[in-house]
Amino acid sequence: MISYPSAPIAPTPLKAAPSAFPIDSRYVAPILITLILAIGQFSFGMLENLPRTMLAIGCSIATEILLSYLVYRKFPHLASAYVSGISCGVLIRSTVIWPFVLVAVVSILSKYVLRVKGRHLWNPSNFGISTMLFLAPALVASLTQQWGNTLSPMLIVWTLGSVIVWRLKRLHICAAYVLSYIAFAGLRSLLPNHPFLAELAPITGPVYQLFIFFMITDPKSTVSGFWPQCAVACSVAAVECVLRLTGNVHAPYFALFLVGPTANLMEIALKSRRSVPSAPLLSPQ
């Protein structure tokens, strides 16, 4: 999910991008994703277990506050933790409670621990969800079903999601991923027993809408630059295709888990080689 700075840092305003919203960008994603989920919940009960989603959000926020205090002695901006908590609470399914606690804690903790030159390598919720799916398959599954399975909730997600990523100038990442996914679905359909529509089917479900709009576009854990970002999105789709061919049911999460930090490390290495001036880069944001 998109993570936003939670540091108590107020960077000097440089030149703000033109905005259609008279609100702080950090609030756009939280507000819109909350709107999406609220509409979905009232329409279809999409959260299935609202208290557990709330628990994940609460744990995410509490962890962020605790770690920020320990590390910075400051109260953090909570937008990032809120969105991470939502994604953790929505995208995993379990009949027991502890996964919702641990996935949120691990997600936020990873942001503070798994860092290179001041950048966290993984999208926090992708790290938390992927490790949970990998380490606890007996008790945890990912969200696999639909929200009504009709077009209307998808239109809402597409519209609001597009607004968010357009606002963040990341719509090209979504487009690159979607086109790549479709291309790889076409390739897989050339194999026997892989009908094209069955290969295409997952991307028509709500999980992918969240994944596309709110996870692979995370500004904090993606590389910079238009074309590199497109290349990473294509790479995620490519690795996902490979995982799908092995029958991996959590292919998108694991693909991003593998590709995201690899791309970030490459970028960090390249920037280091170009001798980009870098003070100690330790902020978790």
Next chain:
Amino acid sequence: MQRSANGPRETMITHRAYVCYTSHYIMPQTVVPLMQSRLLRLLLPIVLVSLLGTIAWLNHRAQAPAATAIASTESIRRYGFALQEVSQESGISFTHQSPTLDPALAHIMPQVASMGASVTVVDYDKDGWPDIYVTNSGEGSQNHLYHNLHNGKFEDVAAKMGLADLNSQETGVSMGAVWGDYDNDGFPDLLVYKWGKPELFHNDGGKGFTRVTEGAGLPAWVNANSATWLDYDGDGKLDLLICGYYPDGVNLWHLKNTRMMPDSFEYANNGGRKYLLHNLGGGHFEDVTVKMGITSHRWTLAVGTADLHGTGYPDIVLANDYGVPELYANDHGRGFRDAAHEANLGYQPKSGMNVSFGDISNSGRFAVYITNISAAGNLVQGNNLWVPSGPPSPNALHYDNLASVDGVEMGGWSFGAQFADLNNDGNLDLFLTNGYISASHEKSYWYDYGKIAGANSAIIADAKNWPPMADMSLSGYEQKRVWLGDGYGKFTDVAGAIGVTDTADGRSVAVADLWNTGALDVLVAHQRGPLLVYKNTVAPNAHWIEFALEGTRANRDALGTQVRLFWKNSAGQELSQLQEVAAASGFCAQNDRRLHFGLGQNPKIERAIIRWPGGGLAQTIIAPVLDKLNVIKQ
């Protein structure tokens, strides 16, 4: 603060949208000492690794190996009973066959043709010994009626009785059966529901059956997977509820097109309609479904009826595949009201496949057990145990799902389940069968199933878009569960220990005291598999009592009659348990109509309060006879 040396393009958009990037290169001085703290640098990674280790450990703990089977004597000593599979010794040799449907479904045939193995218990000839009827589903295959020979053996008399040859492409194949004395002549009649034409048979005094379908007012074709008899209006005549799964317009052998699958994995509303057929007498029924307020088009797999609201009239619970369960509250026989939401049952869409009622904590109220799908790493729905809170009221009913807390949540791809006091300790236990499609041990369809399950309705509703199954398994070779109840709502699985270890694809479970020994035996019908008979041996010091009820003003089968038995245990503590006579129970199953109560050691029976359906006065039986079948007439 410092600013990044990034290029001008990024600088232009930094502050609001890309503030994160600038922050990578911003170093507040106050941070340095803390982050450089060796303690934190050491501690946080350790915490992260510890948490990951904890997750792996919790997962490992959840995969505890099944208990090793123990000898019968040890099982009786430890758990108070032992189950032994005796189908061959009993003369029961039945293997279910699945149908072969339209060739357009060939690529997913194992999945589409995955139901039809059902088992029901009935004393069709009123000789006092339960008989068994089991359905088959292959075109040309035979249903079997096993007559109880009173000597531990059974004999198939279906062909002789005219109940065998019911499966064909032209009229459809059997999905289940349900017994009810619709004409109150004292002999239970039979409805066989099918993917096809439902068939009604009149019981001719236990000597044979006459097909009376024509003119009875039954629908011409229903793709039904559940049906039950009930006297919804308390007029003393049994009415009929038949629940469609696939839409009625679908002939599974001659498809008009392949858009016959559910249009959603969770919210499908394009399934078969329901038929509530009011008994007019004389073997005629009238369709009153819409008039009575039942409008569901969900994909119903199980139906159960019980007086949940305490009105004296049966309420209806539907377990629906691809959607939420439904609860229809009976308004004193005047109609039904959708009460699923107000009762907290109808919010979470799952894959409902079973409805069983049981007074699990001896509180005088029924919990409702609805089975769903759980497959590690793929789909974790969990079964639901809906436990009532607060006293029953005609207008207020509220349930909480306590399956996880009570230990009966995780089964597998769960189908039929029945509550029964298997060890006669006075507390209800729960027998659950699991497993969907057992084929290749190496190849699983779960990945492909996951692809289509999340798809938009335009894709999922069309069978041709579903990935081919070939010889893949889908939640195959799963263990059954035998959960022992403690009377306080907690259950412990002892299936492996007591010898219930088969992993065939179970569908229908029924319980009955087959040999009149005072112990409940268990029957399990398997898809493309055998009918297994688990004979129960209970510790001799555990007592029991049974009731055979016969209505006079109420329907003669006494369906809908509740018995609440009060007794004192060996410690002098007063206990009670509620049971209700019902037709359908579980998944495509019907238990013995006689009610069986376990009582534990040295019980002292006080009274049995009998509430006949229709809301009349209760009847009290003082000190009914222990360790006997008590025959009670209204």
